[in-house]
Amino acid sequence: MTGAQPSNSGRRRFFARAAAAAGLVLAPGVVLLTTKAKAAATGPRWGLLIDLNKCPIDCSECVTACNDENGLKGHGRPLTDAQWIRKVDVRDPASKREWSVPVMCQHCEHPPCVDVCPTGASFQRDDGIVLVDKHICIGCRYCMMACPYKARSFIHEDLTDQKPHAPRGKGTVESCTLCVHRIDAGGQPACVERCQGIATGAMTFGDLNDPDSAIARRVATYATRRIRDDLGLAPGVYYQGL
Amino acid sequence: MNQSIYREVQGWGAGTWALFAGFGLVVLLALLSAWTMEHNGHYVTGMNNQIVWGLPHVFAVFLIVAASGAINVASMASVFGRTPYKPLARLSGLVGAALLIGGLAVLVLDLGRPDRLIVAMTTYNFKSIFAWNIYLYVGFLAVIAVYLWFQMEWRMGRYVAVAGWVAFIWRLVLTTGTGSIFGFLVAREAYDSALMAPLFIAMSFSFGLAVFALVLAVACAGSGRDIGNFIVERFRRLLGIFIAAVLYFAAVRHLTNLYASEHIGVEHFLLLSGGVHTALFWLGQVGVGGVLPLVLLYAPIDIGARMRLLWSSAAVVLGGLAHVYVIIIGGQSYPLSLFPGMEVRSSFHDGAVASYAPSWPEVGLGIGGFAIAGLIVAAGIKALRFLPESLGDRVTDPHYRPPAAVAAE
Numbered sequence: 268m269t270g271a272q273p274s275n276s277g278r279r280r281f282f283a284r285a286a287a288a289a290g291l292v293l294a295p296g297v298v299l300l301t302t303k304a305k306a307a308a309t310g311p312r313w314g315l316l317i318d319l320n321k322c323p324i325d326c327s328e329c330v331t332a333c334n335d336e337n338g339l340k341g342h343g344r345p346l347t348d349a350q351w352i353r354k355v356d357v358r359d360p361a362s363k364r365e366w367s368v369p370v371m372c373q374h375c376e377h378p379p380c381v382d383v384c385p386t387g388a389s390f391q392r393d394d395g396i397v398l399v400d401k402h403i404c405i406g407c408r409y410c411m412m413a414c415p416y417k418a419r420s421f422i423h424e425d426l427t428d429q430k431p432h433a434p435r436g437k438g439t440v441e442s443c444t445l446c447v448h449r450i451d452a453g454g455q456p457a458c459v460e461r462c463q464g465i466a467t468g469a470m471t472f473g474d475l476n477d478p479d480s481a482i483a484r485r486v487a488t489y490a491t492r493r494i495r496d497d498l499g500l501a502p503g504v505y506y507q508g509l
Numbered sequence: 510m511n512q513s514i515y516r517e518v519q520g521w522g523a524g525t526w527a528l529f530a531g532f533g534l535v536v537l538l539a540l541l542s543a544w545t546m547e548h549n550g551h552y553v554t555g556m557n558n559q560i561v562w563g564l565p566h567v568f569a570v571f572l573i574v575a576a577s578g579a580i581n582v583a584s585m586a587s588v589f590g591r592t593p594y595k596p597l598a599r600l601s602g603l604v605g606a607a608l609l610i611g612g613l614a615v616l617v618l619d620l621g622r623p624d625r626l627i628v629a630m631t632t633y634n635f636k637s638i639f640a641w642n643i644y645l646y647v648g649f650l651a652v653i654a655v656y657l658w659f660q661m662e663w664r665m666g667r668y669v670a671v672a673g674w675v676a677f678i679w680r681l682v683l684t685t686g687t688g689s690i691f692g693f694l695v696a697r698e699a700y701d702s703a704l705m706a707p708l709f710i711a712m713s714f715s716f717g718l719a720v721f722a723l724v725l726a727v728a729c730a731g732s733g734r735d736i737g738n739f740i741v742e743r744f745r746r747l748l749g750i751f752i753a754a755v756l757y758f759a760a761v762r763h764l765t766n767l768y769a770s771e772h773i774g775v776e777h778f779l780l781l782s783g784g785v786h787t788a789l790f791w792l793g794q795v796g797v798g799g800v801l802p803l804v805l806l807y808a809p810i811d812i813g814a815r816m817r818l819l820w821s822s823a824a825v826v827l828g829g830l831a832h833v834y835v836i837i838i839g840g841q842s843y844p845l846s847l848f849p850g851m852e853v854r855s856s857f858h859d860g861a862v863a864s865y866a867p868s869w870p871e872v873g874l875g876i877g878g879f880a881i882a883g884l885i886v887a888a889g890i891k892a893l894r895f896l897p898e899s900l901g902d903r904v905t906d907p908h909y910r911p912p913a914a915v916a917a918e
Contacts, residue, residue, distance in 0.1 A: 345856065346557035355855040357848050370847065370855075379696065385639035386632045403628050406621015408561040409639050415696030417845050417857065420558050421621060424550035437550050438621030494847055498695060 321469035332461035349420035373502030380410035515894035539877020542870035559863035568875030572612030578717015580605035587673020611882030699840030715751035719825035737902035786839035798828015
């Protein structure tokens with residue numbers, strides 16, 4: 268019995284030190300996680316608003332701007348050539364009304380492409396932009412199967428004359444980056460710039476989390492819709508007049 | 510019932526050489542096909558931005574689904590205590606592992622970047638069912654390896670039942686995972702169904718037993734070993750039940766879809782207006798893969814039990830490939846519904862039914878998966894003791910009595 272006392276206190280000391288060491292190791296991680304979560308909650312959520320009343324059927328300046336900016340050149344093979352943004356002609360068979368809808372990656376809040384990607388190559392930034400890490404994309408195309416918007420393209424052949432800010436790779440999947448290189452430099456996507464510059468000004472880019480931004484004010488004021496909102500993916504692209 | 514004696518296939522006859530050479534040649538052609546696709550890019554295949562998974566995936570999914578089914582023959586012995594299947598348990602494990610390796614090889618060689626296999630093996634997104642499947646597939650091979658070791662090493666014999674249970678549960682989870690690859694795709698109307706998992710499990714039972722029966726027939730015929738009527742009769746009844754189960758789940762899947770008006774479009778496409786997909790559904794999946802083998806197995810026609818089993822197994826394999834084709838290619842051919850109820854068209858083929866024409870490299874790669882599996886099985890039974898010396902009724906039938914004894918009564 269006499270020997271039990273020092274042995275117990277030694278064990279207590281051991282556990283106390285172990286707990287302190289574990290706390291020391293884990294604490295920075297906990298703090299980092301907290302900081303990251305706060306940043307995500309309070310940071311920007313980039314989005315687009317497209318006013319279809321101002322988007323004519325015969326205008327495809329946004330598509331041209333995207334192709335120029337990101338070096339997208341077709342090989343004359345429409346089935347396999349990449350398209351990051353396209354104009355979709357939509358017609359209501361009942362009312363005969365028609366729309367021309369620019370469709371690109373919708374940068375969903377809950378992106379299925381990110382969920383299904385086995386390696387995590389499809390990922391979402393804290394500001395809501397959904398991207399593909401070309402270094403770890405294995406080209407399985409499961410994200411293309413999962414995307415409800417047909418927003419992604421697989422690179423089917425060799426590429427030349429790539430833009431340094433938009434690296435691409437044969438055998439990997441890609442889609443609209445929302446011109447992340449421009450946004451990170453304080454600019455806006457090429458399609459929006461072109462639309463506002465020489466086209467009709469149908470596209471608005473901005474921070475949906477900032478109630479004072481033009482896009483947030485318009486989304487709050489006018490009736491807008493998001494494509495396949497019923498799927499609950501909370502896309503970052505809003506459409507007015509659809 | 511006597512204890513089975515397992516033997517390697519002796520000697521190197523012309524038939525053995527021809528078998529290995531044939532499989533080897535097809536594997537080489539598959540590698541050439543894969544190289545063609547990777548070197549030029551996937552534009553040389555029939556796949557495109559509309560049909561993103563093509564014929565290689567049809568073969569790969571068939572092989573993977575059949576792999577988990579082939580192991581069921583061993584489960585019948587270890588898990589359900591059906592001793593007649595015990596002599597077949599080793600071969601069952603070998604065929605299961607071989608089919609899985611063949612399927613995975615096709616899947617990997619079709620990747621846009623197969624050179625990044627190491628990335629797929631080391632970088633995981635655990636929210637992805639694909640990532641889980643990598644664990645399930647590799648784990649399946651490990652479980653089978655242990656299962657085979659316990660069966661072949663007499664000192665470990667007492668653990669065979671435990672290993673059998675693990676293999677059985679693992680294979681059920683694995684096929685659930687494979688079916689869920691499609692079941693989780695909410696965007697695609699043809700998939701988005703929890704029924705995909707049990708459907709795939711039923712398919713695995715049927716495809717796996719059919720492939721196993723064909724492998725067994727070739728292996729025994731090639732090595733001069735006999736198969737008794739008892740085991741043939743057991744296989745015949747089992748295969749019939751499995752085929753009926755596949756037809757049942759396929760019918761429930763389509764009928765439940767027809768009940769939901771949002772899915773009527775895709776069902777109309779697959780069942781009535783889908784051209785080659787409709788033909789493959791009714792003639793391939795239902796006709797060759799379901800009705801024909803059931804007739805062959807059960808109808809009072811004058812062909813022997815072995816022929817019934819062999820022809821129906823071949824029909825199940827062909828019909829099964831058609832079934833997987835309709836699921837994978839047919840499901841993608843129907844356009845995504847971006848704007849429900851609207852007429853849609855674009856330069857990116859929105860709103861249009863996608864066409865798909867498989868290319869030769871895809872065919873070569875897909876068939877190569879079968880050849881890889883065949884090569885592994887052939888090498889296995891040639892070098893190791895997988896195949897019993899006899900599968901005659903004396904070995905498999907627990908109530909066997911020699912004909913002389915029966916005659917004496």
